Amino acid sequence: MKKHYDWLIVGAGFTGAILAERLSSQMGKRCLVIDSRDHIAGNAFDTRNEAGILFHQYGPHIFHTNAPSVVEYLSNFTTWRPYEHRVVGFVDNRLIPIPFNLTSLEILFPKMEADRLKGLLIGAYGMEQKVPILKMRQSSIQGIRDLASFIYDKVFYGYTTKQWGLEPEELSPSVTARVPVHISYDDRYFQDRFQEMPAEGYTKMFERILLNREGVDVSLGTSFLDIGGQVSYDNMIFSGAIDEFFSYSLGELPYRSLRFDFQTYQQHRHQPAGQVNYPVSEDFTRISEMNYLTGEFSNCTTVAVEYPQSHVPGSTVPYYPIPRDQNQELHNRYVALAAKEAKNITFCGRLGDYKYYNMDQAVARALSVFQQIAANPT
Ligand code: FAD
Numbered sequence: 001m002k003k004h005y006d007w008l009i010v011g012a013g014f015t016g017a018i019l020a021e022r023l024s025s026q027m028g029k030r031c032l033v034i035d036s037r038d039h040i041a042g043n044a045f046d047t048r049n050e051a052g053i054l055f056h057q058y059g060p061h062i063f064h065t066n067a068p069s070v071v072e073y074l075s076n077f078t079t080w081r082p083y084e085h086r087v088v089g090f091v092d093n094r095l096i097p098i099p100f101n102l103t104s105l106e107i108l109f110p111k112m113e114a115d116r117l118k119g120l121l122i123g124a125y126g127m128e129q130k131v132p133i134l135k136m137r138q139s140s141i142q143g144i145r146d147l148a149s150f151i152y153d154k155v156f157y158g159y160t161t162k163q164w165g166l167e168p169e170e171l172s173p174s175v176t177a178r179v180p181v182h183i184s185y186d187d188r189y190f191q192d193r194f195q196e197m198p199a200e201g202y203t204k205m206f207e208r209i210l211l212n213r214e215g216v217d218v219s220l221g222t223s224f225l226d227i228g229g230q231v232s233y234d235n236m237i238f239s240g241a242i243d244e245f246f247s248y249s250l251g252e253l254p255y256r257s258l259r260f261d262f263q264t265y266q267q268h269r270h271q272p273a274g275q276v277n278y279p280v281s282e283d284f285t286r287i288s289e290m291n292y293l294t295g296e297f298s299n300c301t302t303v304a305v306e307y308p309q310s311h312v313p314g315s316t317v318p319y320y321p322i323p324r325d326q327n328q329e330l331h332n333r334y335v336a337l338a339a340k341e342a343k344n345i346t347f348c349g350r351l352g353d354y355k356y357y358n359m360d361q362a363v364a365r366a367l368s369v370f371q372q373i374a375a376n377p378t
């Protein structure tokens with residue numbers, strides 16, 4: 001006889017793991033969590049390499065949030081280690097803070113010119129303000145527009161075309177607005193109130209969320225297609241790609257993929273910051289050095305070099321939904337299809353919602369999905 005579950009949960013990343021934990025611990029539901037990968041934690045997975053270095057297998061993951069409820073929830077499963085991420089960009093043979101800030105200006109321009117430009121920026125926007133580059137390009141002040149063109153060329157254009165295969169204007173403005181020009185000397189990448197990393201890493205935190213939990217079975221190396229008729233279930237959470245679920249019947253949603261080249265060096269430190277961006281030169285976008293992020297030190301160090309690439313369904317990982325209007329419209333059509341044909345399935349998460357979520361947003365979304373389910377129990 002087939003084993004029966006209240007919930008089949010596809011995906012063991014933040015979305016799936018949190019919903020399994022909530023549904024089982026708060027509502028006594030029996031859940032089966034499956035993931036096509038051979039590990040839990042989704043794209044936040046970290047593990048040790050042959051040199052013993054804890055590294056993020058799917059790219060650098062830095063936790064930051066302004067949402068106390070997200071911190072409160074995750075703190076049930078981890079303690080924290082303070083970490084403020086700093087990024088420099090290799091521009092005109094110099095290293096400048098990214099986001100572009102007043103220090104970046106002072107590094108790239110002679111003092112008198114830098115003072116003039118600072119005066120313009122502070123006069124127009126004030127100190128400690130963040131200005132998206134696409135907005136700054138539309139300033140009514142000629143001097144600011146000229147500076148914006150310079151920053152656009154040196155910081156945004158090359159990086160964005162490499163990362164997305166599209167120009168900044170072809171994407172939702174929210175994409176480049178993630179890294180606004182900062183009228184400030186604050187050189188942190190994020191200004192969120194909470195900037196800390198899970199003290200023992202993400203995977204350890206996920207083990208406590210998901211594993212050895214009453215009412216939760218976990219089956220790794222199992223894709224949704226494999227599970228077929230093997231189990232029965234009443235409801236489903238699907239945190240994979242919604243277009244794949246519907247066999248691309250309305251067309252493929254575009255995603256951007258990446259290739260990571262991990263390199264280990266026999267030295268304590270390889271680069272001057274946790275992340276170095278290459279907005280103008282090179283085929284890769286950024287190099288991240290793991291021991292800055294993890295706070296672990298050893299006599300060797302591992303870096304991840306990120307090469308953006310097209311996504312080919314079935315061959316590459318769909319790391320990024322591509323935020324732009326036509327893609328959102330196609331996603332809306334899939335949501336309408338789901339409402340008609342998949343009433344007992346909740347699509348959520350970065351792939352299920354086709355939204356460029358940070359980790360804290362994925363956590364908040366999962367907690368909110370749980371609240372909706374709890375408010376309408378079946
Ligand atoms: P995922 O983590 O993608 O989990 C979905 C899981 O579902 C995957 O494990 C997948 O294998 C599984 N799955 C999919 N389809 C199927 C199927 N058909 N059958 C079985 N299993 C399936 N966020 C931050 O806050 N800070 C950062 O610094 C940061 N850096 C990032 C860097 C990169 C390169 C990337 C790609 C993302 C980064 N993020 C960062 C975002 C973060 O990874 C996501 O917000 C988070 O992982 C979303 O969780 P999720 O559960 O929705 O999706």
Ligand code: UDP
Nearest residue numbers: 098155156159160163175176178179277279
């Ligand atoms: N960006 C850029 N130059 C940089 C850093 C970021 O042009 O030096 C743009 C680019 O389009 C990038 C987006 O800002 O994709 C968001 O950057 P973020 O660091 O948030 O990207 P993620 O960590 O999600 O890959």
